[in-house]
Structures are given as structure tokens and as C-alpha cells.
Amino acid sequence: MPLTTVDPTPALVVVDLQSGIVAMGLAETPAVIEKSVALADAFRAKGLPVVLVNVSAAPGGRTDVNPAGGGRELPAEGIVLVPELGATEADVLVTKRARGAFHGTDLADQLAKRGVTQIFLTGVATGSGVEETGREAFAHGLNVVYVTDAMADSDPEIHEFVVRKVLPKLGETTTTDEVLAALAK
Secondary structure, three states: OOOOOOOOOEEEEEEOOEHHHHOOOOOOHHHHHHHHHHHHHHHHHOOOOEEEEEEOEOOOOOOOOOOOOOOOEOOHHHOOEOHHHOOOOOOEEEEEOOOOOOOOOOHHHHHHHOOOOEEEEEEEOHHHHHHHHHHHHHHOOOEEEEEEEEEEOOOHHHHHHHHHHHHHHOOEEEOHHHHHHHHHO
């Protein structure tokens, strides 16, 4: 679905583009970083909020993948945002300890304080931090836009399934070029 509109005060939310996650070496990561940087530059040029999210710990519950459960802290060097993002003092920095960027953080308050009604999401991983942050934003009543060519997942099948079947139920899906064109108007 193409982007229908850009609200008067949208924000870009970039999820988990940090050294420890980028070091995992997803083939798509350089493109995700490049597109996220282009979007961040465009949002900043318009004076619109840019939110840079990192994760400092794994959630604590037991899962099939982690049957022992228990959250684990990520090493300090692994939570540093990639320098290409060019974080500025005007950016909102959010450190999360769960999959989504709203749970246990002040992100909802930060967005409300700035009058944000719409978020554009990029980052990794599509079926984890990006999807969950979008779900939480949707639950907060925000208009959610997933920039699908600026996100990736370690499992391409999960990425494709989530983009085709899940995200359209939680927001609009679009591309970096469509967002940049809409912002340029």
C-alpha cells in the first residue's frame, strides 16, 4: 500500500541500529543504515523529530529459543548507535529493555510532548523490534508507517511474512523513496 499522507508532525523512529546488532552481519544491514540515514537527514532538514532507539538487554521471559529465560545485559560497546546515524542533540534517544520501544520507556510522552501523531519506522529486526514498536505505537493511537525497504530481519522468510501479512494490519507500508518524495512536497 502506498503512503496516503504525511501528518503535520510525524517522527522517524529508527530501531536497534547499534554496533552489537549490526555486527551480526545481515546482508541487508548496509542498505537499512543508508536508507535510515537518508530519512533521518530529511526529517531533520524539515525540523521533524528523529527518535533513535537502542536495546540494552534481552527480555527476561522463557521462550522456545531461550528456555532458561532471564534477561541478559548487552555489553556497553554493543549498544552504541551506528555513527552513520549522526545523532544530534535534537534527536530523541530511547534505550529499551524489551522488544518494543514504548514498553518501560518515556517514548509515548516524548512523542506527545512534540505533538507527534504519526511515526515512520525503520531498523532491525522486522519481526521483532520494528514490528513490536509499531504494535505499541498503534495501541497508543498513532498512525504507523513501516518503511519496508529500510528494515531487515535475520530470517528473510520472517521479514517477507511480516511485511506482507502482519504490518498492513498495523499501519501503512511504503518505501524510502515514497517517504522522501512526500516530505519534499
